[in-house]
Amino acid sequence: MAEALPYAAIAVLVVGAWASGVLLLDLFMAADARAWKRMTHLRGFATRGSVLERAARRTPALQRVQGELDLERLLAQAHSENTPASFLARTGAISLLVFAVLLAATGAGRALEGQWPVPPWSAFALGALVIPLSLFDLRRRASRTQERTARILGDALMAVAVMTDTRSLQLDDAVRIMSRCAWDDALQTLLDRGGFKRLARSQYPSTSEKYRIIGDTYRIREFSQVADAAGTTNVGVPERDAYTRLALTIYQERLADARVHAARARILITLPIAGMLVPLLMLIGAPTFHAISAGLGG
Amino acid sequence: MTGTGGIPEPVIVIAGIAVILASGCAVITAILGVDSLGRGYRARKFPLLEHEKDVAAALGWRWRSWIALRAAVVIGGVLVGVTTQIWLLAALLGVVGFFGVRFAVAGRAARRRLRVERAFLVQLRVLRDRMAIGNQSLDSALQEVGRNPGPELAYVLESWARGGSVTGNIVECGLRSRSPIIEHACVVLIWARTRSLDGLIAAIDDVLIPVGEAQLAVEEESLVTLTQQRAVTFAMSALMMVMFISIVRVESFRLYYETASGTIVLLLAGATFFALIAMLGRIARVAEWTRWDLVRIQEQELHPHG
Numbered sequence: 320m321a322e323a324l325p326y327a328a329i330a331v332l333v334v335g336a337w338a339s340g341v342l343l344l345d346l347f348m349a350a351d352a353r354a355w356k357r358m359t360h361l362r363g364f365a366t367r368g369s370v371l372e373r374a375a376r377r378t379p380a381l382q383r384v385q386g387e388l389d390l391e392r393l394l395a396q397a398h399s400e401n402t403p404a405s406f407l408a409r410t411g412a413i414s415l416l417v418f419a420v421l422l423a424a425t426g427a428g429r430a431l432e433g434q435w436p437v438p439p440w441s442a443f444a445l446g447a448l449v450i451p452l453s454l455f456d457l458r459r460r461a462s463r464t465q466e467r468t469a470r471i472l473g474d475a476l477m478a479v480a481v482m483t484d485t486r487s488l489q490l491d492d493a494v495r496i497m498s499r500c501a502w503d504d505a506l507q508t509l510l511d512r513g514g515f516k517r518l519a520r521s522q523y524p525s526t527s528e529k530y531r532i533i534g535d536t537y538r539i540r541e542f543s544q545v546a547d548a549a550g551t552t553n554v555g556v557p558e559r560d561a562y563t564r565l566a567l568t569i570y571q572e573r574l575a576d577a578r579v580h581a582a583r584a585r586i587l588i589t590l591p592i593a594g595m596l597v598p599l600l601m602l603i604g605a606p607t608f609h610a611i612s613a614g615l616g617g
Numbered sequence: 618m619t620g621t622g623g624i625p626e627p628v629i630v631i632a633g634i635a636v637i638l639a640s641g642c643a644v645i646t647a648i649l650g651v652d653s654l655g656r657g658y659r660a661r662k663f664p665l666l667e668h669e670k671d672v673a674a675a676l677g678w679r680w681r682s683w684i685a686l687r688a689a690v691v692i693g694g695v696l697v698g699v700t701t702q703i704w705l706l707a708a709l710l711g712v713v714g715f716f717g718v719r720f721a722v723a724g725r726a727a728r729r730r731l732r733v734e735r736a737f738l739v740q741l742r743v744l745r746d747r748m749a750i751g752n753q754s755l756d757s758a759l760q761e762v763g764r765n766p767g768p769e770l771a772y773v774l775e776s777w778a779r780g781g782s783v784t785g786n787i788v789e790c791g792l793r794s795r796s797p798i799i800e801h802a803c804v805v806l807i808w809a810r811t812r813s814l815d816g817l818i819a820a821i822d823d824v825l826i827p828v829g830e831a832q833l834a835v836e837e838e839s840l841v842t843l844t845q846q847r848a849v850t851f852a853m854s855a856l857m858m859v860m861f862i863s864i865v866r867v868e869s870f871r872l873y874y875e876t877a878s879g880t881i882v883l884l885l886a887g888a889t890f891f892a893l894i895a896m897l898g899r900i901a902r903v904a905e906w907t908r909w910d911l912v913r914i915q916e917q918e919l920h921p922h923g
Contacts, residue, residue: 409643478808481820482808486811499913499917500911503907581838587900598887602864
């Protein structure tokens, strides 16, 4: 039975390759339908897409995975100058290097002791672990940069309200000036140094439209809120009132978040308290265990 | 089949191929682009150093006194550790001394900073009243406020009493405070300062005071979270210390912890303890604020389109 398994696996692979080829070449599609599809592609109209694409569009979980692993978006959100290709090459280099070093170390261990200190496949497993860890780190950096950018924009609004009112500066100029004066350069990188052009490629007729596009593409809600406030100034609401109210709203939200966080912390704080048992047991248990095992050993 | 030094040949071949591929990937990375890791804080700011200066300012201490205290506690911790003859404990007490002092005074620093921020908001109202009701100009109102700042703000508002450049004095007040909320208010004062006093009064009424109160409410909530976090950490540390002292007093246990395996256990227990403290810090995280470079604000105010 076990001997037949490799043949069965090969048969499955061959059948799979054949089915994929048939699907890719559209062999079962009528010739005129294929011609229409080609014309649609040439004219740039949206098509139904392949079976897999349609399935992905209908499955929210798959869409989420696709969205979360969108390297171009994640790198732009993290304000990284890496391209997806260079990020993958760098991750590959680190992964291979970890694999090589660990494999050499285990090989050296075998040469010294006569047996493998750890199974050789563990080097491969740890090398492969670098890839998900890199992605995790990139996602963390992207999320942290989003938070920092949103915080600077929210904190700049009070000054923006005054600058647009008493100094008659334009909204975008005021925000860019403030971004240059923050200790953290996250907002300056995005706005003043033109970092937003990486994802927000479409044309914008006004500042509010520009901020709306940045808010949507970089998923920073504060930009959309500033765009909305800028929209209200176009219909006669004074700029100082509009941006001050927005600043107040943002601080109210932060206060609500802080309260929710404090309430949750009261419950979650029991976890590290319970965890304190571990080092205490280690401190008492280790010498006791050592003494018992020494006594039994005679 | 063994190669050089008894290492199996397949291992050498596979590791060599992996190194070659890794080098190739590294070259591709260098050609395609360079990551900008480490960007965030501007080059001239060192977050750790700035944080230490913030704590010293929040305590109302001079920077040098604060550093002297930190150094004294670290040396004291190491000396106490040396007297126990457990070398790892000397290093551990040194580390605890380095981080522990900041942690021990963090609550006091946060409470004092909040008091200073509240007092600053009160002084802003006084400034507004002097201009709106007393018909004083901004520089004379600032001087009057600077002369009677109250005990909390004596150092922060000292520059206002001097006279001279109004913007320079506001910048110095913000720099001395090292408080995000006061810095923020100073930024608004710099931009709101125009030839017309009405604009400034309106900015204080409509923007600075309501938003400042909202910021203080967030800060107060953060202080509640910080107090919780610190209370639990103190309880855990006390428990750990009592347990450790009790164990070290027993002769057999002390002998065990002088051995190599005992040292490893001690290291593991210490690492677990610090990991739990770090976990606590993540659970009870307080709100962060944007910090503004007031000197740069002053430059930008002079040349907004520069």
